[in-house]
Amino acid sequence: MNLAFADIRHRLGRFLMTCVGLGLLMAVALSMVGIYQGVVAEALALTRSLRADLWVVESGTRGPFAEASRIPGDVREMIARVPGVDAAGAITLRTAEMRAPQGLLRAQVMGYEPGRPGGPAAIESGRGLGGARFEMVADARARLPLGAMVTLGGDRYRVVGTTRGLVASGGDPLVFIQLRDSQELQFKLAPPAARRALAAGSSAGGTDTINAVVAQLSPAADPDAVAETVRRWKHLAALTDAEQGELLTRSVVNRARVQLGMFTVVLLFVSAVIITLIIYTMTMDKLREIATLKLIGAPDRTIVGLVLQQAMLLGVAGYAAAIAIVFMTRGLFPRTVALGPAEVAMMAGVIGGICILGSLASIRAALRIEPQQALGG
Amino acid sequence: METDAPLVRVEGLGKTFGTGEAAVPALADVTLQVAAGEVVGLRGPSGSGKSTLLNIIACILEPSAGRLRLGGETVWDGAYRVADLRRLRRERIGFIFQFHNLLPFLTAVDNVALAMTLLGTELAAARARARALLDYLQVGRRAEAMPARLSGGEAQRVAIARALANRPRVILADEPTAALDSERARVVMDLLRQVAQDQQAAILVVTHDEKIFDRFDRMIALRDGRIEAAG
Numbered sequence: 218m219n220l221a222f223a224d225i226r227h228r229l230g231r232f233l234m235t236c237v238g239l240g241l242l243m244a245v246a247l248s249m250v251g252i253y254q255g256v257v258a259e260a261l262a263l264t265r266s267l268r269a270d271l272w273v274v275e276s277g278t279r280g281p282f283a284e285a286s287r288i289p290g291d292v293r294e295m296i297a298r299v300p301g302v303d304a305a306g307a308i309t310l311r312t313a314e315m316r317a318p319q320g321l322l323r324a325q326v327m328g329y330e331p332g333r334p335g336g337p338a339a340i341e342s343g344r345g346l347g348g349a350r351f352e353m354v355a356d357a358r359a360r361l362p363l364g365a366m367v368t369l370g371g372d373r374y375r376v377v378g379t380t381r382g383l384v385a386s387g388g389d390p391l392v393f394i395q396l397r398d399s400q401e402l403q404f405k406l407a408p409p410a411a412r413r414a415l416a417a418g419s420s421a422g423g424t425d426t427i428n429a430v431v432a433q434l435s436p437a438a439d440p441d442a443v444a445e446t447v448r449r450w451k452h453l454a455a456l457t458d459a460e461q462g463e464l465l466t467r468s469v470v471n472r473a474r475v476q477l478g479m480f481t482v483v484l485l486f487v488s489a490v491i492i493t494l495i496i497y498t499m500t501m502d503k504l505r506e507i508a509t510l511k512l513i514g515a516p517d518r519t520i521v522g523l524v525l526q527q528a529m530l531l532g533v534a535g536y537a538a539a540i541a542i543v544f545m546t547r548g549l550f551p552r553t554v555a556l557g558p559a560e561v562a563m564m565a566g567v568i569g570g571i572c573i574l575g576s577l578a579s580i581r582a583a584l585r586i587e588p589q590q591a592l593g594g
Numbered sequence: 595m596e597t598d599a600p601l602v603r604v605e606g607l608g609k610t611f612g613t614g615e616a617a618v619p620a621l622a623d624v625t626l627q628v629a630a631g632e633v634v635g636l637r638g639p640s641g642s643g644k645s646t647l648l649n650i651i652a653c654i655l656e657p658s659a660g661r662l663r664l665g666g667e668t669v670w671d672g673a674y675r676v677a678d679l680r681r682l683r684r685e686r687i688g689f690i691f692q693f694h695n696l697l698p699f700l701t702a703v704d705n706v707a708l709a710m711t712l713l714g715t716e717l718a719a720a721r722a723r724a725r726a727l728l729d730y731l732q733v734g735r736r737a738e739a740m741p742a743r744l745s746g747g748e749a750q751r752v753a754i755a756r757a758l759a760n761r762p763r764v765i766l767a768d769e770p771t772a773a774l775d776s777e778r779a780r781v782v783m784d785l786l787r788q789v790a791q792d793q794q795a796a797i798l799v800v801t802h803d804e805k806i807f808d809r810f811d812r813m814i815a816l817r818d819g820r821i822e823a824a825g
């Protein structure tokens with residue numbers, strides 16, 4: 218017979234209540250791990266899905282996500298002619314507020330030339346941008362149905378396709394429009410003074426300004442070597458996809474990542490304290506029973522087993538509740554909650570460890586209980 | 595094992611609770627023996643030290659002075675004490691507590707079987723013997739009940755079954771019949787006599803119950819922690 222199990226069955230209601238409470242707490246901790254992973258995953262999803270091997274930006278900047286970068290539009294042709302480059306596409310990137318059917322919508326607007334690199338690699342529904350102007354491909358996170366009309370910079374855009382998982386580091390969904398539309402938009406949304414200067418043609422490149430060139434390399438080309446070549450132009454900088462990914466996860470989302478990481482640690486610490494207290498209370502509630510076990514000669518191993526097994530049962534039941542809660546609610550979060558088997562297994566290990574450590578104080582107390590404490594009324 | 599040597603041998607035993615001003619002398623210079631097959635009664639007014647004496651013999655309490663030997667093994671002797679008192683308790687001693695002390699989360703039959711599994715008996719075999727004991731004590735039909743649902747007398751008999759489960763050579767009972775009517779009290783005492791005979795056990799029973807005094811081979815009376823009369 219298993220004493221730990223028998224005792225829990227004896228006060229099942231209370232145990233289940235405890236598990237639900239603990240489950241909620243662990244669910245919060247588990248969600249935090251998922252949110253943390255989500256921030257990293259989202260940052261990487263962006264570069265992955267653009268299938269860029271090389272990012273060419275303004276010299277001295279690490280754009281276009283980490284820093285602002287402005288280069289003339291003709292850079293695209295220069296890059297396209299660099300040996301090893303298969304295709305090059307110009308892109309613009311800016312945050313804009315647009316009027317959507319459901320209200321104001323903040324999004325990261327990306328302009329690119331259909332047929333050239335810079336657009337979404339995969340379309341989830343509808344189609345990619347065609348030749349027509351004022352078309353838009355929006356990420357599912359923007360919650361824009363196909364055919365929806367969106368007002369942006371005074372123009373009306375029609376949503377012709379959707380993507381999935383493309384969000385900027387701040388969590389804003391990405392929407393794609395034609396480069397031409399985006400350059401006009403750039404002009405319309407610029408402050409009046411800058412607009413006058415641009416119209417007068419005083420600024421270099423006039424309206425044909427882009428933020429970056431995205432290049433796809435031939436399979437044989439070495440990204441670092443091509444980047445070196447590009448850097449020889451003094452007004453340009455180049456980032457390989459690996460560098461861009463590193464930049465996105467380290468620099469752009471670093472604050473958010475560290476913040477979430479810290480909070481996860483705090484939550485795990487709080488969980489550890491609460492689990493320890495619960496195990497201690499559970500053990501002290503059985504003071505008389507443990508004393509009785511000692512009276513009838515139960516060895517220490519029986520008593521340690523009782524406390525430890527109950528701690529593990531509590532951990533397992535609480536964590537099971539937590540997993541159920543998290544997987545039922547993850548869809549409600551506005552940003553990705555990235556939880557795979559690895560994260561779930563890692564948290565199981567952490568919670569198992571917490572349960573074992575949390576039992577130590579209780580085991581010590583249980584071993585100190587004197588058998589006489591069971592005597593008397 | 596030497597058959598004629600007393601199973602329980604207590605010499606010059608003393609016990610003082612607390613120290614200094616607050617010291618309470620509970621036992622002083624108690625010497626007694628219980629031989630195999632003997633059923634001995636222990637009586638005395640409340641607070642005379644009966645439970646204290648029983649608890650020391652049961653290796654639950656540490657004496658302040660004197661010696662204790664159980665079945666030829668020295669348990670206490672001045673500075674010396676057996677390292678693992680709990681092993682001694684589970685292997686040699688059956689204790690029927692003044693308050694039954696059943697585990698509330700185990701059924702009656704499992705409370706009895708647990709004592710046997712602690713000594714390595716297979717669970718199935720332990721349960722079978724536990725049932726047989728409960729039947730014998732006329733609580734067999736309550737075998738699957740939880741202790742909270744048992745009457746005082748039923749719980750006491752389950753506790754008796756637990757104390758007998760491992761066929762201990764030394765059985766100590768603190769008022770085992772207090773919760774029983776005189777009919778059942780006699781049944782329990784007859785059972786203990788039977789066990790003393792069959793297992794050649796030494797049995798020491800604390801009791802106030804004059805109706806069962808005739809069931810003992812002899813009585814020991816305590817008063818203020820000292821042996822008043824041995825008969």
Ligand SMILES: Nc1ncnc2c1ncn2[C@@H]1O[C@H](COP(=O)(O)OP(=O)(O)OP(=O)(O)O)[C@@H](O)[C@H]1O
Nearest residue numbers: 611612618619620639640641642643644645646647
């Ligand atoms: N843990 C303890 N601490 C201090 N004093 C104690 C302790 N246990 C018992 N005593 C004292 O020792 C004396 C003997 O107590 P004991 O319980 O042995 O009496 P008893 O003969 O069993 O009484 P009863 O018939 O009421 O059960 C009493 O004066 C009691 O107050």
Ligand SMILES: [Mg+2]
Nearest residue numbers: 644645692768
């Ligand atoms: Mg007493």
